[in-house]
Amino acid sequence: MKKENSTYRVAFLGINGALALVLGFLEHMLIPDIPFLPVGAKPGLSNIVTMYVTDSMGVGGGLCITLIKAAFALITRGATASAMSLCGGLLSTVAVAILLKHRDRLFSFVGIGIVGALMHNFGQLLVACFISGTPALISYGKYLMIFALITGTVTGGMLTLLMPRVERINSQFAIRNRGETG
Amino acid sequence: MSTDKKLTKTLKKGDLFIIVTVIAITLVWFLAPFSGREDNLKLVIYLDGEAVETAQLSTLTEGKSFYVGGCEIYADSEGVKFVSSVCSDSLCVKRGTMTRAGDTMACVPERVVVSLKGGSSTHIETY
Secondary structure (H helix, E strand, O other), X not given: OXXXXXXXXXXXXXXXXXXXXXXXXXXXXXXXXXXXXXXXOOOOOHHHHHHHHHHHHOHHHHHHXXXXXXXXXXXXXXXXXXXXXXXXXXXXXXXXXXXXXXEOOOEOHHHHHHHHHHHHHHHHHHHHHHHHOOHXXXXXXXXXXXXXXXXXXXXXXXXXXXXXXXXXXXXXHHHHHHHHHO | OHHHHHHHHHOOHHHHHHHHHXXXXXXXXXXXXXXXXXXXXXXXXXXXXXXXXXXXXXHOOOOEEEEEOOEEEEEOOOOEEEEEEOOOOOHHHHOOEEOOOOOEEEEOOOOEEEEEEOOOHHHHHOO
């Protein structure tokens, strides 16, 4: 994936950006407000896409997906949601990018997913504290931490299962394209 | 069940470290006595980070409604809750009633924060 041209990169980011938005929208629709879960907490299925793109294109790609998600949140849910999405996404992507450097040796996608979810929640909580001017809100973090542990494991586990299949599709396309151009 | 085996096999040392650390921090956070005494709770409502309403929860035996920002907040001696908010998602209303010291909830779009504090304030007033 390193030597792909800019057209490929734009298309790759476009497809994955759209996928992230659709996943975010789907979880918003499908998952009702379950009483014992922290309010406002979501599984963060679109973080699967962010992790995948960061893994295959580096931190720049992941940040692009974050910007796309924040722009979409700005249009559909307003400035507050956008700021929370952006701050959570930025922290999460940077943390994921750092841990991905040690993937296979120290961490698997599960651990990286947990840290990504944690940083995402932490970033959003920081924005909530900042906008409301109340640092005491950080006490809500203990609920979000448990939730991040679960959702991070789910998203990381999903990516572990999906990755071999996606790579197989990618390599098939690469072979076919080589056949056409060669 | 081959995928299950593969999943557990993929867990690395770093993952276990992360999981254990997160569980440990969460446990400490839940058990830590940050919250102070549970009796004599004080209600503080903030707008834009400034305390605009305060009340001793034990004195609100008949219940009282506060209107701050676009939010209606109801408090009685049992606890406090958001009744309504003009914001679109109304997550604050869904959170329900808070009853414990240290509990905080917010309507972020309206910049309204409701916090319950432990009863240390009387201590300060008596010097």
